[in-house]
Amino acid sequence: MLKSLFDIMWSDLAIDLGTANTLVYAPGKGIILDEPSVVAMSTTGSRKEIIAVGEQAKNMIGRTPRNIETIRPMQDGVIADFVATEEMIKQFIKIVVSRMSIASPRIMMCVPASATPVEVRAVFDAALMAGAKKIYIMQEPVAAAIGAGLDISQPRGTMVIDIGGGTTDIAVMSLGGIISSRSFRVGGDAMDRAIIDHIRHEHQLLIGRSNAEIIKKEVGTAHISDKKEYVDVHIKGRNLRTGMPSEITIGPSDIATALQRPLEIIADEVQKILEELPPEIAADIAQEGVYLTGGGALLDNIDEVLAKKTSVEFHIPTDPLRCVVIGAGLALENIEQVPNLLIDIQ
Secondary structure, three states: OOOOOOOOOOOOEEEEEOOOOEEEEOOOOOEEEEOOOEEEEEOOOOOOEEEEEOOHOOOOOOOOOOOOOEEOEEOOOEEEEEOOOHHHHHHHHHHHHHOOOOOOOOEEEEEEOOOHHHHHHHHHHHHHHOOOEEEEEEHHHHHHHHOOOOOOOOOOOEEEEEEEEOOEEEEEEEOEEEEEEEOOOOOOHHHHHHHHHHHHHHHOEOOOOHHHHHHHHOOOEEEOOOOOOOOOEEEEEEOHHHHHEEEEOOHHHHHHHHHHHHHHHHHHHHHHHHHOOOOHHHHHHHHHHHEEEEEEEHOHHHHHHHHHHHHHEEEEOOHHHHHHHHHHHHHOOOOHHOOOOOOOOO
């Protein structure tokens, strides 16, 4: 829940500005905000006003009158609506920074591995307009590696895959630098769409994105394991034949089938980058495995499915969802030691 923390003085913040969620980390305090990246705007004539952000705005999705619009300003890991993103960052900063603080915060922002210079500049400008006095930019999988506790300064190849809401980012690092990185637009949102499409095609029931996300989080699985017990799930939506509200029951095998395609795309991209690596780096990864972070890493059995498809072992850190923002915060605390891992702002 959003809360004001006006009795604490912070000068540094790390922000993971994600497609699905925005997380904020303060050195010495840890994660102080974790909210959906959603903005609700009210329109009166030509005048627009922010009326809610975060969880409060997300709860309005699909339930607003004509004069109120809910916006997800981040799409596929980058800014789709600059004004809404700027206002969202401002609101989140207001929540976590004391009104009594004189100095504006230094901010570490994270972007997808494939973010273009224009997209990086948009993130930089949004943070600047939100009141930051100094801004650093880091690729999400690099921050995830730091947050997962990996020592990327050693002469050894390390691969991290961060599955976010809009994108999956892959980075291979060694000696404190980036050997190879890429990003593609398959993540949690693509999994939600796959669930929606499967239920529509196989069961003639239309459900919303929010319901698909709940299904994925609560009963979603990459494949059925004999070692676990699964339960069926009741789903409510609109019957496409009758147009009336309806309810069906589906099993976990339905979800596993629905998620096959996005998981195949992720596995194919991992295979491609492995094939392009120098043999020494590829050998390191074959021995050490791949580290999986982001919200997508929470999908049941995803590590087993990807390992089977790529013939490489996958490891999931204790808190994969927060690795990016924790790593960005740690990098900000030790900014002098990570210059090679930062993106130059043109």
